[in-house]
Amino acid sequence: MLGTMYSILSPGGNVQSGARIPSLALDQQLHLYRLMCLNRRVDDQMIRLQRQGRLGFYVGSQGEEAAIIGSAFALEPRDWVVPCYRELGAALVKGFPLIDLFSQFFGNSRDLTKGRQMPNHYANHDLRVTSISSPVGSQIPHAIGLALGARLAGNDDVALVYFGDGATSQGDFHVATNFAGVFKTPTILFCRNNQWAISVPVESQTASRNMAVKATAYGIEGVRVDGNDIFAVYDVTSKAVAKARRGEGPTLIEAVTYRRGGHSTSDDPNSYRDDAEVEPWIERDPILRFRLYLTRQGHWDDDKEQALEDEVRATIRNSLDEAFRSGPPSLDTVFEDVYDEMPWHLREQMESVCTPEEFQTVEQGT
Amino acid sequence: MPSIPMNQAIREALHEEMARDSSIFVLGEDVIAHGGPYAVTRGIAEQFPDRIRQTPISEAAIVGTAVGAALCGLRPVAEIMYVDFITCAMDEVVNQMAKVRYMFGGQTDVPVILRLPSGSARLIAAQHSQSLEAWFMHVPGLQVAVPSTPRDAKGLMKSALRGRDPVMFIEYKRLYSVKGEVPDTEYVIPFGQADVKRQGEDITVVASGPMVGKALEAARILSAEGIELEVIDPRTLVPLDTDTIFSSVEKTNRAIITDEEVRRGGSSAELASRIAEECFDYLDAPVRRVAAADVPMPFSPVLEKLAVPSVEKLLAAARDLVA
Known part of the structure; x- marks a missing residue:
C-alpha cells in the first residue's frame, strides 16, 4: 500500500535517520500546526451541521491535512492554487477568511460566488484560488493555462493543481500533463492519492505501480512523498516550486495519504470498506505526528494544545454565527455574470420572474 | 475598398488586434507550420513569435489551457481544426469556459475565443462538415458569432477580441476563399446587430x-x-x-x-x-x-x-x- 516514498518524520514524530527538517521558523511551524487543527475542526463542525440538516453537503479532508496544507504552504501569495474540492486547508493557507468559506457553504448574500455553487466549491480570484470544478480532473488543464499565461506575461508565478487518485484515470490528467511536459510550464501537478475514489480503491483505478510513475511517460519528474508528513510534503513541493520558478518545468507529486471519512456527506464508507483498513491510518494521523514532533522539540504541551483548541473553536463559532446572520442572495443576481453585459433575453427573463417590488422585498431580508 | 477573402480578413483582425493588445495570444494544432488548415494564422509566428503556441493534439487541453490563461488575464484565441473536433473538449467548453465567471460570482472574466471552421466543404463527410451553432447557443455564457462576409468576419473578430465573454466564432470553410470588400480603415462590428x-x-x-x-x-x-x-x-x-x-x-x-x-x-x-x-x-x-x-x-x-x-x-x- 505504501511503497517507497520520501519522508522526514516517522509516524511517531521522530526525524528519520539521515533526514533533514526543512528550514521553517518556529512560528511558521506553529502556524502550520494551527491550520491543520483548524482544518480538522472545521470539517468536524460542518459534518455535524450537515447531519443536523443545517448544511446541504460537505466534503471533508480528515487525515489529509498535511498533504494539503504542507503543499500550499510552499507557494507564494502570487501563485495559483487550482483546487479539486477537498483542499479547504489550501484555501486557509492562502488566507481565505473563514467567514467567506462558511458563507459559500451556506450560499448566503456574503458568498463571493453569490449562492451559485454547491458547498465546498469556493473561489477567490484575488487570493488566486480558482473556482472548484465538479467534473473530475477538468481543472488540471487550467493549471497548465495559468502557468503558460505566467510565462507569456513574463512573470515567474507558478500554478499548483490538486487532484485525487481517481482523476488520473481521466483524459484531462493525461492531456494536461502532456502539455505541461511539452511546454515546460511552471505547474505542480499534486495528486492526493488517498486510496479511494468514492467506493473504488486505487488498485481498481490503475494498473500502474503508483501514481508518480505516470510522470515518466510525459518526460517530467515524478515524486512520491508521505502525504501525512507535513515536513516531507512541504519539502518536495518547495523544491518543485523552485524548479518551476527557474523555468525548469513541471513536477508530478504523488502524496500518499488516506481518506479517513466518506467521499462526502453523501457517502457511507462502511458499506464498502472495513474499519480494520482505516485503523493503521489513525496511527499515521498527520496532526498527531506533527504534535509529537513539536512536543519532543519542547515547542508544545497540553496547555498549549488546550489553548489552541479553545481559540480554534471560538474562531469557528464566531464566523459561523456571522454566516448564519446573513440572508439569501438577492433574486436579481441569478441573471448577473452570465455575460459581461446582460443581453436583452436575460433582462426579459429577469423582468418576467420578478417584479421590482419583489427584488426589494428580498433585499430587505423578509 | 480592397477585396479580400474571408480567411485573410480574419487574419488581418488577429494581426491588428495583437499589435494593439499584448494580452492576445494564439494556440492550436498546426497553427504555425500551415497557419492552420485554412491559413488563418499564417504569419503570426513571424510577427509575434512569443505569442503563438503550436500544441500537441488535444482539443480538451487546448480549451482547458485557454481557460486557465484567460483566468490570469490573457486573451487566448484557440483554433479548433474543425468544429467537429470540439466534441473532444465539450466539458471544457460547457462546464468550464461558459460557466467559470458565473460560478466565480463574477470575480473574473474568461475572454477565450474559439475559432471553429464549420460546415460542408470539399467533400469531407460526417466528421468534418458539421454546423453546431445550436449546441453552443444552448449553453448560457457563450456568445456565438457566424460571419458571412469578409467584412463581417473582420469586424466581428475585432469585437470578440475586445469583449469580455467567451466566443464561439463559427467560420464557414466554404466562405474562407470567397472575396468581399473590406474597409481599409479601422472598424468593428458590435455583437447583437443584425x-x-x-x-x-x-x-x-x-x-x-x-x-x-x-x-x-x-x-x-x-x-x-x-x-x-x-x-x-x-x-x-x-x-x-x-x-x-x-x-x-x-x-x-x-x-x-x-x-x-x-x-x-x-x-x-x-x-x-x-x-x-x-x-x-x-x-x-x-x-x-x-x-x-x-x-x-x-x-x-x-x-x-x-x-x-x-x-x-x-x-x-x-x-x-x-x-
Whole structure:
C-alpha cells in the first residue's frame, strides 16, 4: 500500500535517520500546526451541521491535512492554487477568511460566488484560488493555462493543481500533463492519492505501480512523498516550486495519504470498506505526528494544545454565527455574470420572474 | 475598398488586434507550420513569435489551457481544426469556459475565443462538415458569432477580441476563399446587430453563414418573378438582434429561416419560435425553415448535394409561401 516514498518524520514524530527538517521558523511551524487543527475542526463542525440538516453537503479532508496544507504552504501569495474540492486547508493557507468559506457553504448574500455553487466549491480570484470544478480532473488543464499565461506575461508565478487518485484515470490528467511536459510550464501537478475514489480503491483505478510513475511517460519528474508528513510534503513541493520558478518545468507529486471519512456527506464508507483498513491510518494521523514532533522539540504541551483548541473553536463559532446572520442572495443576481453585459433575453427573463417590488422585498431580508 | 477573402480578413483582425493588445495570444494544432488548415494564422509566428503556441493534439487541453490563461488575464484565441473536433473538449467548453465567471460570482472574466471552421466543404463527410451553432447557443455564457462576409468576419473578430465573454466564432470553410470588400480603415462590428443584406417587401429570410449568399441568389431569381426577399443576417446568434428580425416580419408578414445546421433542434428552431411568439398577429403564413437534412453529412457529392440546403430549396419555400 505504501511503497517507497520520501519522508522526514516517522509516524511517531521522530526525524528519520539521515533526514533533514526543512528550514521553517518556529512560528511558521506553529502556524502550520494551527491550520491543520483548524482544518480538522472545521470539517468536524460542518459534518455535524450537515447531519443536523443545517448544511446541504460537505466534503471533508480528515487525515489529509498535511498533504494539503504542507503543499500550499510552499507557494507564494502570487501563485495559483487550482483546487479539486477537498483542499479547504489550501484555501486557509492562502488566507481565505473563514467567514467567506462558511458563507459559500451556506450560499448566503456574503458568498463571493453569490449562492451559485454547491458547498465546498469556493473561489477567490484575488487570493488566486480558482473556482472548484465538479467534473473530475477538468481543472488540471487550467493549471497548465495559468502557468503558460505566467510565462507569456513574463512573470515567474507558478500554478499548483490538486487532484485525487481517481482523476488520473481521466483524459484531462493525461492531456494536461502532456502539455505541461511539452511546454515546460511552471505547474505542480499534486495528486492526493488517498486510496479511494468514492467506493473504488486505487488498485481498481490503475494498473500502474503508483501514481508518480505516470510522470515518466510525459518526460517530467515524478515524486512520491508521505502525504501525512507535513515536513516531507512541504519539502518536495518547495523544491518543485523552485524548479518551476527557474523555468525548469513541471513536477508530478504523488502524496500518499488516506481518506479517513466518506467521499462526502453523501457517502457511507462502511458499506464498502472495513474499519480494520482505516485503523493503521489513525496511527499515521498527520496532526498527531506533527504534535509529537513539536512536543519532543519542547515547542508544545497540553496547555498549549488546550489553548489552541479553545481559540480554534471560538474562531469557528464566531464566523459561523456571522454566516448564519446573513440572508439569501438577492433574486436579481441569478441573471448577473452570465455575460459581461446582460443581453436583452436575460433582462426579459429577469423582468418576467420578478417584479421590482419583489427584488426589494428580498433585499430587505423578509 | 480592397477585396479580400474571408480567411485573410480574419487574419488581418488577429494581426491588428495583437499589435494593439499584448494580452492576445494564439494556440492550436498546426497553427504555425500551415497557419492552420485554412491559413488563418499564417504569419503570426513571424510577427509575434512569443505569442503563438503550436500544441500537441488535444482539443480538451487546448480549451482547458485557454481557460486557465484567460483566468490570469490573457486573451487566448484557440483554433479548433474543425468544429467537429470540439466534441473532444465539450466539458471544457460547457462546464468550464461558459460557466467559470458565473460560478466565480463574477470575480473574473474568461475572454477565450474559439475559432471553429464549420460546415460542408470539399467533400469531407460526417466528421468534418458539421454546423453546431445550436449546441453552443444552448449553453448560457457563450456568445456565438457566424460571419458571412469578409467584412463581417473582420469586424466581428475585432469585437470578440475586445469583449469580455467567451466566443464561439463559427467560420464557414466554404466562405474562407470567397472575396468581399473590406474597409481599409479601422472598424468593428458590435455583437447583437443584425445586418439587412437586401431589402424586400414580401418575405423575410433570416439567413446565416453560407446561406446568406444563397438567399441573395434566390432573391435575384425571385425578383424577376415579382417576389422581393428581405435578407437579414443576424451575424451573431448570441446575442441575437430580434428587433431587426421582428420589424422585418411585421413588414413582410412571412418568414423563412435558413442555415446549414441539421434542421431538428437547429438555431432555426429558436428563431422560428421567437418569431411565432412575438409576431404571431403579423404572420400570414407559418414560419418556414430551410436547413440541412437530419442526417450525418455523406461523402458522395451526389448525396452531399441532397443534404445541404440549396438555392432551389429556398426558391421552393418562398414560392410556396406567397402562393
